[in-house]
Amino acid sequence: MPRASLKNRVTSLLADCRVEINGDAPWDIQVHDEDFYARVIAHGSLGLGESYMDGQWDAVALDAFLFRLLNAHIDERSAKIDDARLWLKAELRNLQRGRRAFEVGERHYDLGNDLFHAMLGQRLVYSCGYWKSAQTLDAAQVDKLDLICRKLGLRAGMHVLDIGCGWGEALKFAAERHGVSGVGVTVSIEQAEFARELCRGLPIEIRVQDYRELDERFDRIFSVGMFEHVGVRNHASYFAVVRRCLADDGLTLLHSIGANTSSNHTDPWIAKYIFPNSMIPSASQISKAVEKDFVIEDWHGFGPDYDRTLMAWIANFDHAWPQLSARYGERFQRMWHFYLSVSAAAFRARRDQLWQWVFSPRGVAGGYTAQR
Numbered sequence: 001m002p003r004a005s006l007k008n009r010v011t012s013l014l015a016d017c018r019v020e021i022n023g024d025a026p027w028d029i030q031v032h033d034e035d036f037y038a039r040v041i042a043h044g045s046l047g048l049g050e051s052y053m054d055g056q057w058d059a060v061a062l063d064a065f066l067f068r069l070l071n072a073h074i075d076e077r078s079a080k081i082d083d084a085r086l087w088l089k090a091e092l093r094n095l096q097r098g099r100r101a102f103e104v105g106e107r108h109y110d111l112g113n114d115l116f117h118a119m120l121g122q123r124l125v126y127s128c129g130y131w132k133s134a135q136t137l138d139a140a141q142v143d144k145l146d147l148i149c150r151k152l153g154l155r156a157g158m159h160v161l162d163i164g165c166g167w168g169e170a171l172k173f174a175a176e177r178h179g180v181s182g183v184g185v186t187v188s189i190e191q192a193e194f195a196r197e198l199c200r201g202l203p204i205e206i207r208v209q210d211y212r213e214l215d216e217r218f219d220r221i222f223s224v225g226m227f228e229h230v231g232v233r234n235h236a237s238y239f240a241v242v243r244r245c246l247a248d249d250g251l252t253l254l255h256s257i258g259a260n261t262s263s264n265h266t267d268p269w270i271a272k273y274i275f276p277n278s279m280i281p282s283a284s285q286i287s288k289a290v291e292k293d294f295v296i297e298d299w300h301g302f303g304p305d306y307d308r309t310l311m312a313w314i315a316n317f318d319h320a321w322p323q324l325s326a327r328y329g330e331r332f333q334r335m336w337h338f339y340l341s342v343s344a345a346a347f348r349a350r351r352d353q354l355w356q357w358v359f360s361p362r363g364v365a366g367g368y369t370a371q372r
Contacts, residue, residue, distance in 0.1 A: 007021075007037045010040055028059065040078070043082055049338050062338070082268035104277060108276075109187070110191075121316060125169050125170070126166055128255075142173075154177075161220070167191050167195050168196070168199045186209075187208065215244060218250065220250055249361075252360075254359070255356045295360050297358045303355075307344045
């Protein structure tokens with residue numbers, strides 16, 4: 001297709017969401033390289049992200065530009081070849097088993113604790129904050145951890161499991177505030193080393209371990225921001241492990257990003273640069289996976305809170321960039337900005353959701369009292 005036709009096609013798509021090329025609004029894009037048009041037409045979201053990383057275009061308010069794209073579903077009218085490749089790959093193999101289960105730890109969570117410490121705030125909690133009453137990111141993360149503990153009804157003496165424990169903040173919070181002991185498992189060596197130091201002196205064990213290897217009993221089990229790495233092929237196996245490890249009168253909480261529609265893979269750009277082998281579950285995929293083993297006691301959605309959380313992370317990242325730039329470089333900075341901004345835009349457009357589910361093996365006698 002001639003270059004002029006490619007530009008006209010992109011111009012027309014952007015006009016449908018009221019974005020102008022080289023316009024004056026903060027959400028308008030400034031194109032620096034005419035090859036941008038061919039990349040976007042040929043590769044959709046992958047081309048859009050890669051061309052931004054390469055400096056072919058900019059937007060003053062990147063999150064606002066991406067919100068307009070997603071809110072108008074422009075992405076659904078772009079090239080699907082890379083999406084189709086990922087769909088086929090996920091159909092032909094289990095992307096979250098064996099060595100592949102640890103790839104996201106090596107490529108993302110092991111990037112550097114300095115990066116995450118600068119971005120996430122006072123507590124290294126890499127998941128959506130709870131902004132119902134909070135006015136700051138740090139307060140929102142404390143309120144989220146408190147909400148999880150209240151939903152699980154934690155009491156002194158309980159033994160708890162955190163599947164995908166990250167840097168250990170949730171277990172530390174639960175042990176200090178509620179007197180529990182616990183085990184945390186992660187696929188990240190960097191996270192595990194930090195978590196062990198963070199939880200030193202507390203009755204907490206941190207392991208680098210595939211969750212499928214777990215076979216011991218706990219009073220409560222929770223997972224915060226890890227289920228997106230499980231994959232639909234493994235949903236039933238995940239909940240089978242939880243059931244095997246959970247006391248008959250126990251509770252388990254799942255905190256996960258949710259998709260409005262079912263798929264077997266993530267966005268091509270996210271898969272290549274941010275979260276390899278990831279997949280955001282739909283409500284129907286989760287409910288199907290739990291129906292044989294659990295009763296759904298509570299389902300709480302607060303997706304718009306993730307938009308606010310992500311924008312706070314962007315502000316922290318930008319503030320810390322002078323100290324991070326020598327190690328990570330300009331292309332990483334652009335990649336990270338695109339990742340955080342497109343994520344915020346997806347929640348703002350309600351294309352992605354944030355759910356907390358509470359399950360019990362046999363149903364809570366007399367009923368479960370929802371906490372908010």
